[in-house]
Amino acid sequence: MAVYRTLVVLAILSSCLAEKYKDGAKVEVYVNKVGPYFNPHETYHYYQLPVCRPQKIEHKSLSLGEVLDGDRMAKSLYDIRFKKNISPAQELCKTTLSEADLAQLKEAIEDLYYFEFVLDNIPVRGFLGHLEEGGFLPHNHKVQLWTNIHFNIQYNGDQIIYANISTKEHEPVNLDDAVAPFEIRFTYSVKWHPTKLKYSDRDKLVKGTSFFPKTLEIHWLSIINSLVLVFLLLGFVVIILTRVLKNDFARYNTDDED
Ligand SMILES: *[C@@H]1O[C@H](CO)[C@@H](O)[C@H](O)[C@H]1NC(C)=O
Numbered sequence: 001m002a003v004y005r006t007l008v009v010l011a012i013l014s015s016c017l018a019e020k021y022k023d024g025a026k027v028e029v030y031v032n033k034v035g036p037y038f039n040p041h042e043t044y045h046y047y048q049l050p051v052c053r054p055q056k057i058e059h060k061s062l063s064l065g066e067v068l069d070g071d072r073m074a075k076s077l078y079d080i081r082f083k084k085n086i087s088p089a090q091e092l093c094k095t096t097l098s099e100a101d102l103a104q105l106k107e108a109i110e111d112l113y114y115f116e117f118v119l120d121n122i123p124v125r126g127f128l129g130h131l132e133e134g135g136f137l138p139h140n141h142k143v144q145l146w147t148n149i150h151f152n153i154q155y156n157g158d159q160i161i162y163a164n165i166s167t168k169e170h171e172p173v174n175l176d177d178a179v180a181p182f183e184i185r186f187t188y189s190v191k192w193h194p195t196k197l198k199y200s201d202r203d204k205l206v207k208g209t210s211f212f213p214k215t216l217e218i219h220w221l222s223i224i225n226s227l228v229l230v231f232l233l234l235g236f237v238v239i240i241l242t243r244v245l246k247n248d249f250a251r252y253n254t255d256d257e258d
Helices: 002-016 064-068 099-110 199-208 215-257
Strands: 029-036 086-097 113-119 122-127 129-133 141-145 148-156 159-166 182-194
Touching: 086 099, 086 148, 099 129, 099 141, 113 159, 122 159, 122 199, 159 199
Parallel strands: 148 182
Antiparallel strands: 029 113, 086 182, 113 122, 129 141, 148 159
C-alpha cells in the first residue's frame, strides 16, 4: 500500500513539474503509438510502421499511468530547439519502401490510422495519410501519405504551454501507383508562437482539444440501435401472439357451434 501511495505521489509530482528550457535547448519529441482512429483501444508502436527511425531505438522509461495507457514512447529523429523556427521544411530522413512496406502503409491509411507523438508531456496527434474518395460505382479511392509534419508550439518565457501538429502544409504523396523500391523523403517544420497563457492553463488546453470522435455521439447511436431492436422484437411478439390468439378464438367459436 505504501509503495502504491509513493508511486501515486511521484506520478503527481512528475506531472506537475514544469520543464524549463534555455533558448536553443533540445526539445525531445517521443514517438508513441499508432492505431485506427475509430478504435482508440487498438494501438501499435509507431516504429512498427516503415517510417524514419534512429539506428538504435531508445525507449523512454514510463510512469505507471503511461504504462496503463498503453504508451510505448521512444526517441524520435526530430531535432527541435527551444524557440528555433524551422522553415522551410527540413529533411527528417529518406527511406526506400519495399513491396511489403507499401502494402503495410496503404492498409494503415485505409484503416484511417492516426499517430501520437509526445512533446514535453503533451500528446500531439495527426493522421498518417488521406483517402481521397473517387467514383461511386465502381468504388475507388486514392491512398495518400503525408510526408511533412508541421509542429506548432506555444511558449511562455522558458516553458512550453501547448503544442499541436498539422500535416496539410505540403501535398501528400500518392501511393496508388507507387512501385517498390519506392524512395520517399520525410520532412518537418517548426513554428514557435509566444503566448500569455500560463503553465497552469496547460491541462485545460490539452484536454480542450479533442482529437477522437465524441463518445457521447457513439452512446446515442447505440441507444437508438438498441431501441430499434427492442421495437422490432416487440413487433414480432405482438404479431405472433395475435396470430395464435386469432387461431384460438376461431377454434373456440367453431367448438361453440358444435
Ligand atoms: C495549432 O496551434 C496553432 C498555434 O498555437 C493554432 O493557431 C491552431 O489553431 C492549432 N490547430 C488546431 C487544429 O488546434
